Amino acid sequence: MSSTSLVQRLKSKGDFFAISLDEPQLLENRESFELENGTQVSVLDSGIIRFTPATTPNKAVVYSCAVHGNETAPIELCDDLVTRALTGQITIVQPLLVIFANLPAIKIGQRFVEENMNRLFSGTHSKGVSVLNDERKRAKRIEEVVTEFFTSYPELSDRHHYDLHTAIRDSKHEKFAVYPYIENQPRSEEACYFLKASGIDTVLLSDKPTTTFSYFSSSQFNAQAFTLELGKVRPFGQNDMSRFSDIKSQLDDIVCTATYQPASCDLNELNIYRVNQTILRETDSFKLHFDDDIPNFTGFSLDEVMASEDSVEHKAEFEGEAIVFPNAKVALGQRALLTLVKCDLQYGVIES
Numbered sequence: 001m002s003s004t005s006l007v008q009r010l011k012s013k014g015d016f017f018a019i020s021l022d023e024p025q026l027l028e029n030r031e032s033f034e035l036e037n038g039t040q041v042s043v044l045d046s047g048i049i050r051f052t053p054a055t056t057p058n059k060a061v062v063y064s065c066a067v068h069g070n071e072t073a074p075i076e077l078c079d080d081l082v083t084r085a086l087t088g089q090i091t092i093v094q095p096l097l098v099i100f101a102n103l104p105a106i107k108i109g110q111r112f113v114e115e116n117m118n119r120l121f122s123g124t125h126s127k128g129v130s131v132l133n134d135e136r137k138r139a140k141r142i143e144e145v146v147t148e149f150f151t152s153y154p155e156l157s158d159r160h161h162y163d164l165h166t167a168i169r170d171s172k173h174e175k176f177a178v179y180p181y182i183e184n185q186p187r188s189e190e191a192c193y194f195l196k197a198s199g200i201d202t203v204l205l206s207d208k209p210t211t212t213f214s215y216f217s218s219s220q221f222n223a224q225a226f227t228l229e230l231g232k233v234r235p236f237g238q239n240d241m242s243r244f245s246d247i248k249s250q251l252d253d254i255v256c257t258a259t260y261q262p263a264s265c266d267l268n269e270l271n272i273y274r275v276n277q278t279i280l281r282e283t284d285s286f287k288l289h290f291d292d293d294i295p296n297f298t299g300f301s302l303d304e305v306m307a308s309e310d311s312v313e314h315k316a317e318f319e320g321e322a323i324v325f326p327n328a329k330v331a332l333g334q335r336a337l338l339t340l341v342k343c344d345l346q347y348g349v350i351e352s
């Protein structure tokens with residue numbers, strides 16, 4: 001396919017994601033072209049596309065999906081947005097980078113091929129190995145692209161990155177956000193307004209630096225960044241997209257409305273949790289004291305045993321202490337369970 005016909009196809013069908021997945025060789029020339037509305041489009045890699053608006057922007061925005069390849073609803077949301085932008089159904093007014101992260105994992109319908117990509121950011125991709133596997137190479141490439149993107153707009157301090165996910169297990173709170181750890185800075189109330197407007201009423205405050213994609217953007221570029229868990233994993237075509245209408249309209253508004261401002265809300269309407277215990281699997285005797293299919297955010301009674309190994313019992317230290325992301329099968333030394341208790345938004349923020 002000639003580059004002219006590729007550009008014509010992208011402008012008429014907008015199927016950048018499908019091409020990235022099934023015919024990535026068509027994107028090897030890394031085309032740049034202009035839409036009728038003046039927006040500049042740059043194909044940076046398979047699954048990575050950048051929109052540069054014709055008008056003066058006031059924020060820089062990154063949307064990412066498929067860091068876990070089987071989390072289809074976020075892929076459908078991003079694919080739909082890119083398609084509408086390419087075909088001129090919407091006009092992008094803020095610089096926008098859209099990333100379909102793990103294409104090989106999407107191909108096989110799995111969370112990952114060799115390892116969890118959301119443990120590879122902030123340079124972890126290149127630590128402790130002499131040869132990078134494909135997921136490590138891709139995480140490195142994604143970091144380069146995001147760095148290039150944010151640093152090309154030094155005048156735009158209002159930076160956003162929403163890393164879209166769906167979760168493996170049921171959840172007492174269907175949608176929730178992981179707010180990356182930030183040092184010596186108050187957490188943003190306006191960011192919480194965005195979450196509420198997006199239909200996300202639960203926020204988990206991370207308590208330490210991590211190797212996730214959202215922490216990378218937050219810590220490196222001071223972006224308003226979240227890992228957004230938008231519901232339960234389902235196969236392509238089986239997502240009830242009406243359940244995503246609020247987040248979809250917010251994601252549209254942020255990049256299509258120059259004066260975007262989320263409606264303010266009462267922060268007391270949000271469930272805000274802090275991490276109370278990080279429980280590691282240290283030995284083969286580690287076990288969780290609840291059913292495999294327990295929903296995230298299930299609460300325990302004070303002193304109830306949640307996990308144990310050898311003679312050590314991990315008990316709830318607060319009435320209603322909730323569990324999230326349990327996984328008894330992680331490698332030794334890795335996190336098998338987080339426990340949470342409710343708090344307010346600025347919990348643990350050091351005054352400075």
Ligand SMILES: [Zn+2]
Nearest residue numbers: 068071165166
């Ligand atoms: Zn995920």
